Amino acid sequence: MPTLFDPIALGALNAANRTFMAPLTRARATRDHVPTPIMADYYAQRATAGLIIGEATGISRQAVGWPYAPGLWSSEQVKAWMPVTQAVHDKGGLIFAQLWHMGRMAHSAVTGRQPVSASATAMPGDAHTYEGKKPFEIARPLAAEEIPGLISDYVSAASNAMAAGFDGVQIHAANGQLLDQFLRDGTNARTDEYGGSIDNRVRLLGRVTQAVADEVGADRTAVRLSPNGESYGVDDSNPAPLFTAAAEMLDAIGIAFLELREPGPDGTFGATDVPRLSPQIRRHFKGALVLNSDYDVARAKADLDSGLADAISFGRPFLANPDLVWRLRHGAPLNKDEMATYYSQGAEGYTDYETLMGSKALA
Ligand SMILES: Cc1cc2nc3c(=O)[nH]c(=O)nc-3n(C[C@H](O)[C@H](O)[C@H](O)COP(=O)(O)O)c2cc1C
Structure with a gap:
């Protein structure tokens, strides 16, 4: 069976190994959601990943309520992403953009607009804003007539991602974000063609994915789901049939x-x-399946050996270990991630994690 260090064909691409970097919001863009030069250093340091799935990136101003998170709706953003993708390519890596709409999680203090969602719900708890924490707001249900505009925002962001030099895009439909709010019945009480039955609740994800695939190629389009368990207050009463559909x-x-x-x-x-739904999903999805969350080498090997996973994505281990692939291959110790600097601006806890790869002591 393939190991974490064996290559894999992924649609139009060939990844050098099966140790992928999971998407990680790091809040190092500007207040206007424009990428900054330090982001090129950060991603280039991690370019030995088989594939970098870039941080969640807003498809529109309405979509991104996270302070200092990047976007992909303006020509200024596209231009600022170019050195980032170039830096990864110069190191032989591959990078996808994760296309993001937060829906009800996007606070008006950041977006300047009331949040939107499938239905009029509010996320429990407080949002991060530039003025500190504020209680989440009740979302405005998207009108059916607004859906084509939403889909076209995903398509423009995908097209912008390709213009910025990304190798493909991942549609973020996990972790309680907008598309997840449509998928699960705990947040979707609609009575139109986007609510009610499972067929109706998966419709928006299907339309967005098809439209993006038509724009950039299905072989450069990926999707992320979080099928088991509640996520940011979003849950489903019967997740197995929903997510297998x-x-x-x-x-x-x-x-x-x-x-x-x-x-x-x-x-x-x-x-x-x-329970994890990947065993059932595996029977319904014949393409490459990438699994994530709390993986170490032993768990990764078990899921690759059993054929459940084709590749594993690592989030926090990659955040803290730019040379994660090398470290896992050599059984080297791992740096621990520092939560205090997850979303702080600047280099600390971002580009200053130690690299062992190539060090004389361990070479
Ligand atoms: C700081 C941080 C930021 C994250 N940002 C994103 C994100 O932008 N998009 C996303 O889909 N998941 C995001 N996640 C979730 C990770 O991709 C991943 O699912 C999670 O960390 C579990 O994997 P791990 O155990 O390998 O870290 C984030 C997690 C952390 C810790």
């Missing part, structure tokens, strides 16, 4: 890969007793 639909579109974030009961980024 979604997987079947994505399989029919022929996407390059599907990534699943599936925490277990001891998960450290979300924990749940709801």
